[in-house]
Amino acid sequence: MGHGWEGVVLKLFRGKDFAFTVTGAEQVTERYRRVHLADGGMLGATGVHPTMWVRLWFDSAGKPHQRAYTLVDPDPEAGTFSLEFALHDGCASDWARKAGPGDTIEATVQGTGFAVPDPLPSRLFVIGDPASLPAINSLLGSMPETPATIWFETPHESDAELPLRADAPHHEVRHVPRRDGGAHLVAEIRAALPGLLGGDPAQAYVWIACDTATTRALASYVRKELGVPKDRVHSLGYWRSS
Numbered sequence: 001m002g003h004g005w006e007g008v009v010l011k012l013f014r015g016k017d018f019a020f021t022v023t024g025a026e027q028v029t030e031r032y033r034r035v036h037l038a039d040g041g042m043l044g045a046t047g048v049h050p051t052m053w054v055r056l057w058f059d060s061a062g063k064p065h066q067r068a069y070t071l072v073d074p075d076p077e078a079g080t081f082s083l084e085f086a087l088h089d090g091c092a093s094d095w096a097r098k099a100g101p102g103d104t105i106e107a108t109v110q111g112t113g114f115a116v117p118d119p120l121p122s123r124l125f126v127i128g129d130p131a132s133l134p135a136i137n138s139l140l141g142s143m144p145e146t147p148a149t150i151w152f153e154t155p156h157e158s159d160a161e162l163p164l165r166a167d168a169p170h171h172e173v174r175h176v177p178r179r180d181g182g183a184h185l186v187a188e189i190r191a192a193l194p195g196l197l198g199g200d201p202a203q204a205y206v207w208i209a210c211d212t213a214t215t216r217a218l219a220s221y222v223r224k225e226l227g228v229p230k231d232r233v234h235s236l237g238y239w240r241s242s
Contacts, residue, residue, distance in 0.1 A: 071138075132210070
């Protein structure tokens with residue numbers, strides 16, 4: 001399958017193409033699926049960093065369609081990793097539902113990049129949802145000793161059962177039901193975060209990855225109203241609310 005104009009652009013930006021092979025899959029909840037893959041030599045060629053993601057290519061009515069997914073438990077020596085899919089309507093979820101051993105999928109590595117903040121923050125604040133769960137877990141794993149408060153938006157009841165790796169005594173998870181297109185989450189953050197930041201916002205690190213509109217609203221609030229320095233805020237919209 002060709003990658004169309006998007007593939008041409010990624011090539012211009014030195015994107016590297018690989019082919020992954022499915023080795024297994026498991027249904028985590030009714031709306032969440034994990035697919036295990038062999039990396040086709042990718043991890044040895046690119047290395048690994050926290051929250052690393054790849055672009056998968058899907059066939060959407062005969063046209064190439066790419067979506068980005070964060071690696072779960074990448075193992076460079078074994079050449080394996082997993083990907084997790086929050087299931088909904090669409091070609092990516094359709095592929096994940098049917099994926100079985102021996103299936104292959106094309107991928108491009110381009111645009112990914114994250115460095116653990118230096119100096120380490122005194123406290124980490126994380127705001128996300130099922131789409132960003134793999135990145136949240138990777139982030140927490142990259143700063144295992146840092147106290148963290150995680151607001152996890154749950155569009156469905158079963159999302160509260162998802163495997164957040166935040167069970168250390170210095171981790172606090174706050175499940176927030178999705179309401180009013182993300183406005184409820186924004187209100188929760190506005191009510192709680194100012195009192196948690198303490199006297200020096202620069203000592204914290206705020207990581208935001210929800211739907212695009214919510215992410216933009218929260219990133220603007222954290223930087224402009226709470227005064228968290230730009231280099232202590234990471235924000236990326238993971239999906240668009242229809």
